[in-house]
Amino acid sequence: MGYGINWGPEFETGIDIIDEQHRRIFDYLLEIDHAVTTHHAEEVEKVVRALIDYAISHNTFEESLMEKAGYPMLGPHHEVHEAFKARAQAYNERLEKGEDPFRVGREVRTDIALWLTNHIKKDDQHYVPFVKKSLEGGFVSRMLKKFFK
Ligand SMILES: [Fe+2]
Secondary structure (H helix, E strand, C coil), rough: CCCCCCCCCHHHHCCCCHHHHHHHHHHHHHHHHHHCCCHHHHHHHCCCCEEEEEEEHHHHHHHHHHHHHCCCCCCHHHHHHHHHHHHHHHHHHHCCCCCCHHHHHHHHHHHHHHHHHHHHHHHHHHHHHHHHHHHHHHHHHHHHHHHHC
């Protein structure tokens, strides 16, 4: 494909639910790429919107895990997510204004893909040890309560 939108081990966090959601983001990018190369305008528009919705929900979900973990960089990470939201919503607005979906789709495929892949590789990796620890701790304490009085 050549757009750097294929999943690879460098994107893995080791947190199953996060990896699953990140993989879904990659799938959306490939779906956009496919719709662009096969010239399906409606499909491009549909998948661009779906990706943007999904990525924003995913970011909010991530923030809830960071909050639970007491992640010290939650504030700055939230700001980065807000910047993404503004950028992503600008694509939605361009579609609403009737701009050529292929042009928007191609930009999303490269620009949003680059943003997300960098974010997953760098910013997200930083919260991983904190969130992992908190998820494990939560699980351990739930199990302790369940089996010990
Ligand atoms: Fe993030």
